[in-house]
Amino acid sequence: MSDVTLTPVSMDEVKHLVSERAMQGETVLLNMGPQHPSTHGVLRLLLELDGETVVNCIPDIGFLHTGIEKNMEAKRYEQAEVMTDRLDYLNTMGNNLAYCMAVEKLVDLDVPPRAQAIRVVMVELQRIASHLVWLGTHALDLGAMTVFLYCFREREMILDIMEMISGQRMMTTYFRPGGLWRDVPVGFEEAVRQFLRIFPARIQQYEDLLTKNPIFIDRTRGIGVVSKEDALRWGLTGPPLRGSGVPYDIRKVRPYSGYEQYDFEVPTREEGDVYARYLVRIEEMRQSLRIIRQALDKMPYGPVRSNNRKFVPPPRSEIGHSMEALIHHFKLWTDGFPAPKESVFVSVESPRGELGVYLEGDGGNKPYRVHWRTPSFANLQTLPMLAKGHLVADLVGIIGSVDIVLGDVDR
Numbered sequence: 001m002s003d004v005t006l007t008p009v010s011m012d013e014v015k016h017l018v019s020e021r022a023m024q025g026e027t028v029l030l031n032m033g034p035q036h037p038s039t040h041g042v043l044r045l046l047l048e049l050d051g052e053t054v055v056n057c058i059p060d061i062g063f064l065h066t067g068i069e070k071n072m073e074a075k076r077y078e079q080a081e082v083m084t085d086r087l088d089y090l091n092t093m094g095n096n097l098a099y100c101m102a103v104e105k106l107v108d109l110d111v112p113p114r115a116q117a118i119r120v121v122m123v124e125l126q127r128i129a130s131h132l133v134w135l136g137t138h139a140l141d142l143g144a145m146t147v148f149l150y151c152f153r154e155r156e157m158i159l160d161i162m163e164m165i166s167g168q169r170m171m172t173t174y175f176r177p178g179g180l181w182r183d184v185p186v187g188f189e190e191a192v193r194q195f196l197r198i199f200p201a202r203i204q205q206y207e208d209l210l211t212k213n214p215i216f217i218d219r220t221r222g223i224g225v226v227s228k229e230d231a232l233r234w235g236l237t238g239p240p241l242r243g244s245g246v247p248y249d250i251r252k253v254r255p256y257s258g259y260e261q262y263d264f265e266v267p268t269r270e271e272g273d274v275y276a277r278y279l280v281r282i283e284e285m286r287q288s289l290r291i292i293r294q295a296l297d298k299m300p301y302g303p304v305r306s307n308n309r310k311f312v313p314p315p316r317s318e319i320g321h322s323m324e325a326l327i328h329h330f331k332l333w334t335d336g337f338p339a340p341k342e343s344v345f346v347s348v349e350s351p352r353g354e355l356g357v358y359l360e361g362d363g364g365n366k367p368y369r370v371h372w373r374t375p376s377f378a379n380l381q382t383l384p385m386l387a388k389g390h391l392v393a394d395l396v397g398i399i400g401s402v403d404i405v406l407g408d409v410d411r
Helices: 068-073 077-084 092-107 113-141 145-166 188-210 214-220 228-233 274-297 323-335 375-380 383-387 392-402 406-410
Strands: 006-008 028-032 044-050 053-060 343-350 353-360 369-373
Touching: 044 392, 053 383, 053 392, 068 077, 068 369, 077 092, 092 113, 092 343, 092 353, 113 145, 113 188, 113 274, 113 392, 145 188, 188 274, 214 274, 214 392, 274 392, 353 375, 375 406, 383 392
Parallel strands: none
Antiparallel strands: 006 028, 028 044, 044 053, 343 353, 353 369
């Protein structure tokens, strides 16, 4: 029981959720969270325990609900993008990309090839950074502090690149409808290539510490198993689905941002346990390196934002000597642009699975409806199935293997 801090639960609060055995006092009802470090956010789990064995596990969410979707509907299309950074705060570039693609699809806005390639580089770096946070905290939950320190060492390199191009380490809002905020600065390519040179050996270093570690294997292999059939029934996506043997990846199934021109594989495992999900994410980082290297090698020259002046402001260089450009810039940033009375749905492959955004316009300059299909919300629902029959000490490993972000769950 040393892995968790538990507090009693009122029977009146949960009597409609638990088994008859709990009502008769044969099992124990305890809280885990919502302020527990291994739940990776404000997630409350109601546990029904028979000794130290989990009989039932009921997730209780909503502690981080911020009303982002409705707040986005109260802002103009460009203004609303800053809210997307606050959803899955470990996938800010990916959130920006999904929203920008939805706006571009709604208003039929083109994106230059150079902007597409830079987008791919940055979302793959973001994927690696997210997996590093997952790997470090997952290992820390299971008692491996060294891996945590190593993972955050490499993550700093990625955050430095994000700061280089956008001025921000996390909440970048670097992608914009029609392309990017600005082109990458001098030194960007060398910084990324330096990371490409260093990181393969660092991944091997993580594996040397964990992959054949008997303690790590005992805590992960055969734990939290989900079959291929159950994974499909429950709507799992991302590494939890691929760890059960289903090679489903939006980048391959419905390519976007030019992913069809890059050669990479979709890692899968058949075991469906915590260990399999670990191996999938390790291999995904290697595949992201392949994609980044190809994108840099093929990087085209040219503009990084559409020339469609109906939706995109003029270059800043024109504002100082063109009154028309100044007026156009002023009008776009004060009034925004109208979008047709139509609806679109766009999905991308986030580090946690399928991230989709439904966007509906009403002819005005603000979205009529914004709704996000977030992978953490869908994947979290399998936690009762994954936890049942395991020891409460195994629960921290199971939660970590799902890799939820509560901002992605509650919205």
